[in-house]
Amino acid sequence: MEYKVAGNKRTSFGDGGDGGGVSSRLSFYQNSSDVDVSLEDFEQFALDRLRVLKAIEEARTRGRKQEDVDTLVIDLWRKHMRTPSAADLAAKDMISHFVLRLAYCRTEDLRRWFLGMETALFRARFRAETPDAQRKFMEDQKLPYKAISAAEFSSVKEKLGQVARSLNQPVPNADNTFYKVPFEEVPELVSARRVYLQRGFAFVPRDQLASIVVGQFRGRLTKALALTNRLWTTTIAAEEKDRLTPIVEALSMRYLGADYSQPSKGYVGIQDLDNLAKKSFPLCMRHLFFNLRHDHHLKFGGRQQLGLFLKGVGLKLEDALNFWRSEFTMKMPVEKFDKEYAYSIRHNFGKEGKRVDYTPYSCMKIITSTPGVGDHHGCPYRHFSQENLRAVLEDQQLNPRAVEAVMDKVRNRHYQLACATTFEAIHGCPSDGINHPNQYFEQSRKALQCDQDEVPEKGQQSGMVQNVSPHPVESTPLPVP
């Protein structure tokens, strides 16, 4: 695909064409006809799209339900991408996508972020289309999914009914269209047992069709991003170094979330850990930390989650090795530890293997992890039973009203809000929202620092917590000192 950027110099990026053009409102962004675009629009369109993508991220980290996110996305799309005409909108859609693709192709993290947000955007837009428009889109894109015949439907009707009832959904009848697709194309439906599987084929109801088409979108964009990255490193970055490159680089920098792979505030020593864990670790890390202290062992998932967090907190490699060794060797010989466990600690610090400096896990990653029997990692708000969570919160000296406020968030599956509510109850000050355990830690250090500087006697503060977060967090009474 080619764009003429005003100034007589043509920039080409994207991948080989399918000639699909912009005839359909939705697009796989495989190609587009040439468009003229001014440098101002080049940047402005991209920023407008970025606002939509950032809002999607925000909604998702707040644990919003899929349907709610979809509705929100459509509203945001209308608001930020408004243009005088449909043709203009199609052009703006294309241009903004390809500019951001260039901006976000440059590192693995950027690619993953862009892929996730663009996929969510596409999903919302696809689902908002009428059935006819969806069918038309699938035909245009030559997606080979055929609806099953009435005869085939009746042969599997009972099974399809069982799947629906297992999900508390109405039993389908002959009016509901089902598509038969290879199970490989709908991993998310397979994971949750949301489809009937028969000898390698998944029977996908029409309203789940989005999953398949979204899977295609995701797959194609993944490949395209790799290709764009190669074009960027081999030619575009150098050719455009005076014109597009600075704009493109600024676009991704400007909106990147905090990076916790390096400690922001100096280093901490082993002797500080117990105190820090008590005062400033979020529940997930406290739980891991004190289990490790108690059992002198953690399974792999727990070691990763806690180990990377501690690195972000500021524990140096040598101290980390000593810390883990001193715990583990209460139950095993030093040689065994050095042989079997030291490697992965060094690995996390980028000293072994691929030598990548690994980033501490975000809330999203922790919430979506799947702790099994014997595991202690994961998000307590998500993975503990209500009774256990309640007990842990009471241990933390939360008063009954605060506990109820947290449990309420948990029941509504707003795990990060639950964590923020806990933070507020413990620290007696508002949280800026919790997206990352290390963010919790840093907010906590900051809050406690203020306490020390200004109010020497903790517990003298009183009154209700103020709500400064852009998303409403109910006021939570302070813990009784």
Place this chain on the structure above:
Amino acid sequence: MRSGPAAKDIGFAHCALVAATSFGAGSMEVDENPQRIAAGQPQPQQNDFSPDYLKLYYGRLFPYSEMHKWLSYGNDGKHPGCDASFFSRREFSFTLEHDIYLRYLSFHDAAALEAAIREKCPHKIDIGAVYNVDPSKRTAYSGAGGDKVFSPVERELVFDVDMTDYDDIRSCCSGADICLLCWPLMTIAIKVVDTALRDDFGFEHILWVYSGRRGVHCWVCDSRARRLTNEQRSSIADYFRVCKGNEMNGKKVAFTGPALHPSLLRAYTEVLKKYFEEKILPNQKLLAEEENFMKVLEMVPDDNLRSQMRSKWQSSSSSSEEPNSKRWKQLKTFLEQGKSKGQALRRCVEEIIFSYTYPRLDMEVSKHMNHLLKAPFCVHPKTGRVCIPIDPNNCEAFNPLEVPTLSQLLDELNRVDTELDPRQKDWERTSLANSIRYFRTSVLDPLARTNKAELESSYRAKLQEMASKPNLSW
């Protein structure tokens, strides 16, 4: 066998030498152990494994050519569609004595594999993924910034079921121990997973292997399975994930809707219900002992009913001949009656049965293409038992305590040396024979037919593509 007769002779000489040193100079005979034979059920003994035995095993019994045939997937033939580099791009890893660990080994052919195994005598052999380049030459590609990054391209879909993951429901033994009372849990896992892999996912080439100690491994060898992405592997592992408990969450299984998913329903009616009532319930004394029945009752979501059952069972003596099935009937009756109180109680019988029987897979093993898994026909150093294949169609007959041990196999070799039939391979004279024959006829032969058909059709497709695509590169 790729290795010629010369190589074999060397092997024999070598073995004889080892045997002489380990069994005392001058005697090639291993003393028979009358006790073990009398016991009928050989228990592992401390001399079931030794590095010297292992050398003999690798020298005379290990099925090199079968392993090579398997992992070549038809690329060892003369067909023009064969990929001659295929086998050599497979990662192996060896764990040597004293836990020395060698990763990223690769071998050009069966003879190279055999030579390395005989020389290093690994206590454990792991099989990894097939990579885009020969793993032993991977450093040539790393860090160069080129397009070719060392990465896995295909790998069997694998599953690992380990008895330690069932510790919360076993009262017969725990940790690394297993016995015939808990082994039915593995039988259930094989039956349920095997059926779902075939009927739900459409796979055909499925190899089950005893892990040598306390569990089973599964290798799905269909080309479609080998090409799955990590995301797709994860989705299959999750599909089998029913027990969602962790240490801080008491509830292990929770069904929401008024029906079971067809795959779970099939497992329930065909396997779980029967095995729970006939094996697990009595074997684990689930309702006979207070400690156990309290755990079962924790799953009943009705306080009244729970305390009612508790006091009833606490007061009645458990010495009656079969308290388990009697009490299970009682509990079921009460739960049936309570159905009117809502769905929670209605699902409770199923939830209990699933908690105590449904397979618990080690998820991490299945989710990543480059995860290593112990090769079939390895010997477990702690038990001396060989990791032999298990026939899923007859898995209830599999007895882990009767799996041949190294010392038993060497006994058998020595015992019949006198009536040697030169046409017979060594393994044919031991109790490994059935396992290797099963591997050949039930795994390799069907696989060979599929390999051939797939090789042929992909080759034809390639020719067609080349013929139809206009060459625009001028």
